[in-house]
Amino acid sequence: MQVPPTDPALLSRRDRERLARRLAMLDAALAVFGEKGFEGATLDEIAERAEFGKGTLYNYFPGGKDELYRSLFGERVVRGLHEVVETALPEDRPLGTPAEARAAFRDFIFGLLEHFETNRPVLRLYMSEAPRVIHDPERMGEMIELFGGFTDAVTRAVERAIAAGSLRPLPALPVAHLLIGNVRGVLMAHAAAECAPGKAERVGALDPTATADLITTVLFDGLLTTVPTAPSPDA
Amino acid sequence: MQVPPTDPALLSRRDRERLARRLAMLDAALAVFGEKGFEGATLDEIAERAEFGKGTLYNYFPGGKDELYRSLFGERVVRGLHEVVETALPEDRPLGTPAEARAAFRDFIFGLLEHFETNRPVLRLYMSEAPRVIHDPERMGEMIELFGGFTDAVTRAVERAIAAGSLRPLPALPVAHLLIGNVRGVLMAHAAAECAPGKAERVGALDPTATADLITTVLFDGLLTTVPTAPSPDA
DNA sequence: TCCGAAGGTGACCGACCAGTCACCTCTTGA
């Protein structure tokens, strides 16, 4: 949960070494968790891949497998999501006109796709989280906490756009969930396709530009060829 | 994989008993897998809950835990999805006008939501599948096979609507995936909320009617308050 | 009533793995 001090190189030699070791362990853990999932990963393999003894893992992550996984999630997955939302949907980005809103959310969708496209292991980790968590209220609470800031930031952007009149007056939180869910769905399909070699052509390669355009068109312009008679008042 | 003969009562007494026992086992397995996930479920607990000895499980499902899970998936989850799509999107349902297409897909979305709303254990099973499968190409292939018919049916409906001019000329398969993904996303959010008691109000109760309306509005009418200048030619 | 087989049963086995700890190495400072 606590983030290590990522300050540059004005740390003692010892501390720099510790930090590097910690990162090596997280890298190895990311790879193994990504390949095997939480249950399938073993600490022996993580230790071997990080080129440390298993005992050393416990010096750096006293909470064991669980703490390792949680740290990874906070420091790699959630941090990445925050960077995307801060880049594409900063609080001061204008969303006053439909065109501005469309462009901003398109950037957001594209940012998410590209982030995970270039960080496949993080994607695999992200995708393997739900099943582990859904059967354990405590873990689920933690995750909701972790992701809360991200969802909130998207929701605020949706609210701003609705308030400015550029988006339909729908409830903001569910709309934010839909936005995120669409990207998530595409990513999951691609993670799946990548895993089952023969069937991949059913989905095609992940092209962030084309995919972002598609999702944006569907969500913002709508699938229908006719114009809705009037913005539906609520839902 | 093979479906048991569900013909009525013109089976021998012995066969009827076997069938009932099989169903009792699947019921118990559904409950336990749903609560604990694949890894967390134990055959001892399933056997105990089904009120059979563990050995008996192996008489009915010689493939063990794996076969039990796969049978459950085919006979409960996938069959349910097929029923929904056959009801809401039969091959002969007219999709020629935008209004017809909108209504048909709205029924489809509503059907999915309501199906899972009334079959919570099936929902939990469905939600817990991805992580298990994503790390194993063989299992993934099986799942794609299992779900293929469902996705295909939705894709065909989308193609018909596009051919009839009532939907934008976007690639049909990704659009079908988006449709399914939106419902899946909402369901997952609710499965999650249900699991973490304190945080549930962030999502609210699952109201199939309101949720179906929201998703339909977003996907078919679009989020923007302005009219798209022209149907985008492709993606 | 008795016999034989079909099939239910749960104690048991072996594999697996998270987590521990006694030991060892390597750095540091005197």
Added chain:
DNA sequence: TCAAGAGGTGACTGGTCGGTCACCTTCGGA
């Protein structure tokens, strides 16, 4: 050069669970 301690190490332990199989119950037919 050496002593001390910080910290790395991996063999070991305890517990868990999927899968097996020798035994037993039950039931149908003679």
